[in-house]
Amino acid sequence: MKLLVPYLTAGVTENWIDYLLAMQAAGADAVEIGLPFSDPMLDGVTIQQASDQALARGVTIDSILAEIKGVPVRVPLIAFTYANLVFRPGADEFCRRLAEAGFRGLIVPDLPLDEAASVEAAAASHGIELTLLVAPVTPDDRLAEIVARSRGYIYAVSRMGTTGERDALASSAATLAARIKAAQAARIDAASALPVLVGFGVSGPAQAAEAGRAGDGVVIGSALMRRVLDGATPADLEAEVRALRAALDRADQEATADHASHAEISGHRG
Amino acid sequence: MKLLVPYLTAGVTENWIDYLLAMQAAGADAVEIGLPFSDPMLDGVTIQQASDQALARGVTIDSILAEIKGVPVRVPLIAFTYANLVFRPGADEFCRRLAEAGFRGLIVPDLPLDEAASVEAAAASHGIELTLLVAPVTPDDRLAEIVARSRGYIYAVSRMGTTGERDALASSAATLAARIKAAQAARIDAASALPVLVGFGVSGPAQAAEAGRAGDGVVIGSALMRRVLDGATPADLEAEVRALRAALDRADQEATADHASHAEISGHRG
Amino acid sequence: MPTLMTTPAAGRFGGFGGRFVPESLVPACDALAAAFSGAWADPAFRAELGDLLAVYAGRPTPLTPARNLSAALGVELLLKREDLAHTGSHKINNVLGQALLARRMGKRRILAETGAGQHGVAAATAAALLGLEATVFMGERDIERQQLNVLRMTTLGATVVPVTTGSRTLKDATNEAMRAWVADVDDAHFLLGSVGGPHPYPWMVRELQRVIGDEARSQSPYVPDVVVACVGGGSNAAGTFAGFADTPARLVGVEAAGGAAMSSGRPGVVHGARSMVLQDADGQVAEAASIAAGLDYPGIGPEHAFLGSVGRAEYHCVKDDEVVAAVRRLARAEGIICALESAHAVAWVLREAGGPLLPTGSRVLLTLSGRGDKDMATLGEVA
């Protein structure tokens, strides 16, 4: 089965939790929860706008975590945010609060390998999986190290660029996923089994299927957040995610004609 | 008798000749006719405005001279203009045209002694008297030379500054007139007999009388041109000049109680 | 004295600096660091840059004794005149170096962020001179208040991209420039304008700006007691300080009260480096607020955070009204209209001269980072 991981900016609207539940209902395998940051350096216009909108509504990390805590989600939640929000309270405290709110994983796009050590340690001590990103330009030796150190899954950045919808999936996505797979094949530890998710600029069922074929699944953010910003209801969004789910499953069935695929995101929520 | 020389910007209004006749009728001993120049460097705002207005009406030197030629004026006319208008056709040609139009004299305020030779020669050859100016700052030796070379009269610039009305006559006027008189007294030629006229910033009967006491007469320009620009009729202007005449005559009678004064501007118009 | 202002290992200045960038930019930062190391050690590169600085940019800039102000204030004030450098500020020192480097690296384009527009103008200038395409990102709010510089950039052939996100000022322009870099990292060099950003920028830009301090040091008849410069990102200050770090001179950076990362900020990570940052309790970056667009920035270069933390440099701040008064006072006393940014340093001297921070008789060297033509409209409004 190919994994579907939609992205949702926390606090983007008052009823943002309803979108989260809709994503789960539509068959998401996990959800990336964007903790809005004032300076989202790696995000395209859609997610910038969603972040600005959330911050303008007055949400804080505390208010987001408090809201999320009581929500009946079963799928793993992965926090997606920037380094400054992690370091401000301290990586340890930050991860503690994430864990307490029921988060499973953390992604910090402006925290490359070289700067990650302290956060990796803090995350590990709180049972939070710190997922690292691999880019098309990442050299082999570095890629191998990222594969070794990433937890939860491995995030394959499909293209050089920011998040955001694109007309077509970049060819670099397939190449990169294959390189990651190759690096995993050279290992015998748990890292060899981590799913490879393709993200950044995947939009629509066709691209999702294509990205799914390249890796073990997809992360879809801007395409969904665009709908939310444009006023889609949770039900609208659920339909959108269902369509992605279906496209992904179809791609998977075609693929399993050849060989089996057993990707899974470790752990389910409390 | 003290001499009264009013100034009139040629062409300032369509009926400017009427002002000239009014001045004569009111007892002017001579009239300075300003030939308007685009850049009247030594004139204050009033005469600048009068010049601008005349030029804006489209007058030219030719048109002015043509208008003046047929006019029944008996008093001497003295052209007051700037060097560039003299040199443009050439000093000789310029003076020829002045003479032909019936002018008696010429004053060029931006033509100091040192630059005057060619114009002096041209003027002399056409019977035009080139009057030179003396300023309060003119040193004695230079003043003596101006006295020697000035023709028609000697123009005592009453103050350091441009033409234009002032609240009071500068004390420099009396001092300068006295210095000129002293320089004349040292001579035995015609220059010793030239009238000394005080001008630049003389306005109103009281100042005219005061200036008249200082020298042999006054030139009054801005104060009259102000009235013209403000819409005074020729009759209004005539009254104005009569008042000046009366004040000047009164001052003279008081003075002749002491000693006789016989100033005259040489020559009367054809 | 600690060994300061040398090549930082892995871009770290004590606990500050580093490289907090997307994985996509890591190879580019590595390549840039290697290229700059190579170039900086290459006499031919140094000679070419030195030649441009001299015959093109007008270096050395003079060190002007401010005789009238000195007499009035009771301190001896020397002004390092970056306002006389081509394009009107110290920014030209940095851009010429980076543009030469970009060409050496085979890049076709440069991307730059700008606040006051001085860096944007300088970057557009260097790009024109060296035949590179230039795209300059500028916050919409800054575009409004720095029209003159926008016109200069477009006249130089640069494309100015208005940034409409966030506070629509320098920090957002920087985000946008980095986004554009990620998308075009092969062809484009990100020509950062100050000593912030990921390694190697803080080191590289400081090295390119040290010409200010080196010149001033050799022009000054003595080692001054105090060396003062304004601090936005901190490049003119870093370049100035570099010339005096190994002397007993006190190093003073002056920030805008509304953008005082050192005085009011906390450690944080923005734009690729760990440094001092104005931010709220969550870590959301605060909007700075200064009359000087070039200081309207919530962060500061990491080396300053370090120099401050170890006590080698002091950082103070001045308020907008002091700054406006300083522009006027300097103009009337010395006939020099400096940039609002530079006037921060002047304002500090005006305020402190004769007091405990700057006792009577002090010998002060102040870097006048730029000229004030660009600020005349702003100044007209507060008249």
Place this chain on the structure above:
Amino acid sequence: MPTLMTTPAAGRFGGFGGRFVPESLVPACDALAAAFSGAWADPAFRAELGDLLAVYAGRPTPLTPARNLSAALGVELLLKREDLAHTGSHKINNVLGQALLARRMGKRRILAETGAGQHGVAAATAAALLGLEATVFMGERDIERQQLNVLRMTTLGATVVPVTTGSRTLKDATNEAMRAWVADVDDAHFLLGSVGGPHPYPWMVRELQRVIGDEARSQSPYVPDVVVACVGGGSNAAGTFAGFADTPARLVGVEAAGGAAMSSGRPGVVHGARSMVLQDADGQVAEAASIAAGLDYPGIGPEHAFLGSVGRAEYHCVKDDEVVAAVRRLARAEGIICALESAHAVAWVLREAGGPLLPTGSRVLLTLSGRGDKDMATLGEVA
């Protein structure tokens, strides 16, 4: 070669020059000529001026090879960078000299006329530096199109007097300044901005500007074939030519087509000197019309009239649209935004390069008299 550009006897350059001023000003002109003769022969005065030019005004200005334009045009083009001088043009050379002289003569005030505002800014600057009061006369029309410079002058503490007479441009401002001088000749020095006016101005201002030509001569690796400068009143050209008058270099002055006193004027007397003047059949001075406020003047300095009459210098003219194109071309090719005035010289080179007036391979030295910041609004309008 005739003996050119030496001290003119009684201020005469052949049949041009002289002193056509009201008697009230004659003693002041005499005193000024004597004072300048004395000062110019006084090593202490020269040293003080030289020091200010170096440590304050940023001299020497560089001589920049315009490599990209040279390659494109097929001529070797060197730019003398007066745009880098303090206040942004060559005008500072003259004002520092005259302001020092004014102080030496015990004057308390300076009066200045200005067109583009560059001379006004420079005069206000020198006055501030040397503790003199400054009053600057500026045509209302120029005030409108050079707002930036008006703000600079008032920031420097000068009083700007709008002139509402005549064409409300430079010539009228000059009239007004001379009127003001007559009224305050004891206390005030009339700080004329170009090589026009009565003796000693044309000679004095040329001597104060010859630093341009002298520097360029010593900076240039060769005697150029052609030396080019724009001509308003003609001070930057005169200063430049002075350095090359005794060489075989051709001297070329470039006027605005709408203010081409040499090409379209006739001998005449304005503002105290006999020279070439745009005028009508009566001798009424014509209004010039140029996009460059600093060239919007119907006259020219008398020495140029002389150099032209004896064939030592050539004078050509270019049109506004060529000038605008030249600003843009230079900006994009070399990263230098020059003043609209200076762009006249550039435009002539652009037009003639490769033609009979400027054959391929010519070595050209061009004085870039000022920078273009002040013209950005104007340029924006013709975009």
